[in-house]
Amino acid sequence: MHDLTLKQLSEALRAKKFSSEELTRAALARIHRFNGRLNAFITVDDQKSLAQARVADAMIGRGEGGPLTGIPVAHKDLFCAKGWRTTCGSKILGNFVAPYDAHVIEQFDRAGAVIAGKANMDEFAMGSSNENSFFGPVRNPWDASRVPGGSSGGSAAAVAARLVPAATGTDTGGSIRQPASFTGTCGLRPTYGAVSRFGMVAFASSLDQGGALARSAGDLALVMNVMGGFDARDSTSVDRPKEDYTRELSRDGARPLDGVRIGMPMEYFTSDLAADVAAPVLAAIDEMKKLGATVVKVSLPNQSLAVPVYYVIASAEASSNLSRFDGVRYGHRAPDYTDLMDMYKKSRAQGFGAEAKRRILIGTYVLSHGYYDAYYLQAQRVRRLIARDFSEAFRQCDVIAGPATPSVAFPLGEKSEDPVQMYLNDLYTISVNLAGLPGMSVPCGFGAHGMPVGLQLIGDYFSEAKMLGIAHQFQRASDWHARAPSGFGA
Amino acid sequence: MSLSHDEILRIAHLARLEVREDEVAALQQKLGAILGLIDRMRSVDTTGVEPMAHAQDLVQRLREDRVTEPDARALYQSIAPQVEAGLYLVPKVLE
Numbered sequence: 001m002h003d004l005t006l007k008q009l010s011e012a013l014r015a016k017k018f019s020s021e022e023l024t025r026a027a028l029a030r031i032h033r034f035n036g037r038l039n040a041f042i043t044v045d046d047q048k049s050l051a052q053a054r055v056a057d058a059m060i061g062r063g064e065g066g067p068l069t070g071i072p073v074a075h076k077d078l079f080c081a082k083g084w085r086t087t088c089g090s091k092i093l094g095n096f097v098a099p100y101d102a103h104v105i106e107q108f109d110r111a112g113a114v115i116a117g118k119a120n121m122d123e124f125a126m127g128s129s130n131e132n133s134f135f136g137p138v139r140n141p142w143d144a145s146r147v148p149g150g151s152s153g154g155s156a157a158a159v160a161a162r163l164v165p166a167a168t169g170t171d172t173g174g175s176i177r178q179p180a181s182f183t184g185t186c187g188l189r190p191t192y193g194a195v196s197r198f199g200m201v202a203f204a205s206s207l208d209q210g211g212a213l214a215r216s217a218g219d220l221a222l223v224m225n226v227m228g229g230f231d232a233r234d235s236t237s238v239d240r241p242k243e244d245y246t247r248e249l250s251r252d253g254a255r256p257l258d259g260v261r262i263g264m265p266m267e268y269f270t271s272d273l274a275a276d277v278a279a280p281v282l283a284a285i286d287e288m289k290k291l292g293a294t295v296v297k298v299s300l301p302n303q304s305l306a307v308p309v310y311y312v313i314a315s316a317e318a319s320s321n322l323s324r325f326d327g328v329r330y331g332h333r334a335p336d337y338t339d340l341m342d343m344y345k346k347s348r349a350q351g352f353g354a355e356a357k358r359r360i361l362i363g364t365y366v367l368s369h370g371y372y373d374a375y376y377l378q379a380q381r382v383r384r385l386i387a388r389d390f391s392e393a394f395r396q397c398d399v400i401a402g403p404a405t406p407s408v409a410f411p412l413g414e415k416s417e418d419p420v421q422m423y424l425n426d427l428y429t430i431s432v433n434l435a436g437l438p439g440m441s442v443p444c445g446f447g448a449h450g451m452p453v454g455l456q457l458i459g460d461y462f463s464e465a466k467m468l469g470i471a472h473q474f475q476r477a478s479d480w481h482a483r484a485p486s487g488f489g490a
Numbered sequence: 491m492s493l494s495h496d497e498i499l500r501i502a503h504l505a506r507l508e509v510r511e512d513e514v515a516a517l518q519q520k521l522g523a524i525l526g527l528i529d530r531m532r533s534v535d536t537t538g539v540e541p542m543a544h545a546q547d548l549v550q551r552l553r554e555d556r557v558t559e560p561d562a563r564a565l566y567q568s569i570a571p572q573v574e575a576g577l578y579l580v581p582k583v584l585e
Contacts, residue, residue, distance in 0.1 A: 096569065099562070206544035328571070345508035375528070436546065
């Protein structure tokens with residue numbers, strides 16, 4: 001069962017080959033069996049999951065529901081799910097049981113999906129390795145001595161190890177695409193505004209976007225159909241008609257990518273990119289040429305400014321968003337304090353990990369009197385230059401292709417002492433968030449140490465269906481996405 | 491690009507984060523490195539460029555001034571550290 005795609009699982013459930021309760025029991029058994037090794041889940045609740053599975057079986061019995069009905073899905077632990085502990089990978093929310101459902105959770109619930117558990121993550125989505133979780137690091141299923149990437153490391157590991165067919169994630173600077181690349185899974189970060197952020201605990205409000213990880217472009221499209229859509233409770237949710245993300249998956253013929261112009265940014269293929277990552281990425285682009293696509297060289301001149309700009313804006317927004325965690329209404333309150341100020345300072349110092357504190361401090365600094373113009377406003381101006389680079393590039397191509405990461409997954413502990421080294425992991429993903437564009441990573445081969453490599457696709461605003469179609473054609477002509485790590489047996 | 495001992499304490503106070511004396515040096519070093527990374531973008535000529543707050547050209551949607559939410563205070567306060575008579579309890583602010 002765990003090797004079936006989402007589509008195959010859905011068909012099997014509908015044909016009554018097995019029930020959602022049986023499928024969910026099997027998934028939970030695998031989770032319990034392998035989570036000790038991977039640490040992909042922070043919270044698992046068999047009773048709650050099975051209760052949902054029984055509701056799904058009733059829906060299927062009545063001939064209701066859709067492709068996600070009865071399917072166990074892991075949710076990154078910053079989506080509030082009513083009655084479920086929702087920790088954001090942090091001690092400060094270690095005891096927080098969400099009193100309401102995020103919009104995304106409501107969507108899955110309406111679709112009859114089953115919550116398989118809450119996935120581990122870097123604290124408040126701040127990290128590129130899932131080593132910043134209060135609940136311990138997640139390990140890469142391909143090599144347990146290596147990181148799965150972050151911040152959606154738990155979600156990526158759960159899908160890669162075939163514990164669940166799909167997981168939600170969020171991507172503020174690459175946190176879906178980078179772990180997808182490191183774990184050989186498919187990840188999609190939609191256009192800013194395509195997925196509601198209501199109930200999705202905020203890190204950087206102008207950059208955060210909820211998305212999905214799965215094993216194929218086709219499966220991602222099915223999940224997006226559930227996740228996407230306007231929500232009036234998120235003031236940045238874009239009011240546009242609901243779309244069918246599967247609509248560009250079926251193109252036939254020997255040259256299904258005829259007419260597609262793929263842009264290759266010169267700035268992504270420099271000495272910053274490891275040769276063992278460049279090779280499979282270039283081979284994948286060649287494969288797409290064989291399918292009929294043409295390749296155009298494009299330039300993103302302000303690319304080298306993306307990481308510095310991001311760490312001003314993301315930190316500033318984080319310092320503001322995380323100021324709500326003060327020990328008053330929810331979350332960790334220090335056991336001892338002298339007065340209110342001391343209560344705030346101790347609760348926050350005890351509750352936040354080192355990376356979260358660093359970003360809060362940087363954010364506070366760049367927003368403070370005397371520095372706001374030189375740092376924050378300047379960063380927002382350079383941000384517009386970066387967004388303009390993409391608009392310019394999309395006049396010459398339909399989709400941009402390149403690496404998702406500068407290297408394959410690195411060993412645990414290798415970069416955790418040097419924040420700047422860690423930040424440079426996000427070199428190719430960050431500018432996409434600054435511009436608010438959609439981005440994907442799909443497996444395209446293996447690099448050093450037998451570790452997976454991802455091909456990143458970047459599209460123009462709201463072009464996810466086109467991007468999924470292109471990825472799907474690549475996956476019809478290759479099988480990288482079907483490879484699974486060994487050791488997670490039948 | 492390095493922050494002084496006093497600047498670190500000032501920012502920590504603004505951020506309502508307790509920072510112990512023995513933590514300051516390490517913070518100076520790590521934050522200094524991050525600010526060094528950030529410095530690369532400061533010298534870019536952005537004359538005439540408007541700041542970009544986010545990707546979509548959005549205007550805050552308004553809604554009708556009607557009551558739409560139920561009173562869920564009991565539920566929301568069930569997870570609070572300290573409540574009494576419907577109030578969140580914190581140390582006294584005014585003497």
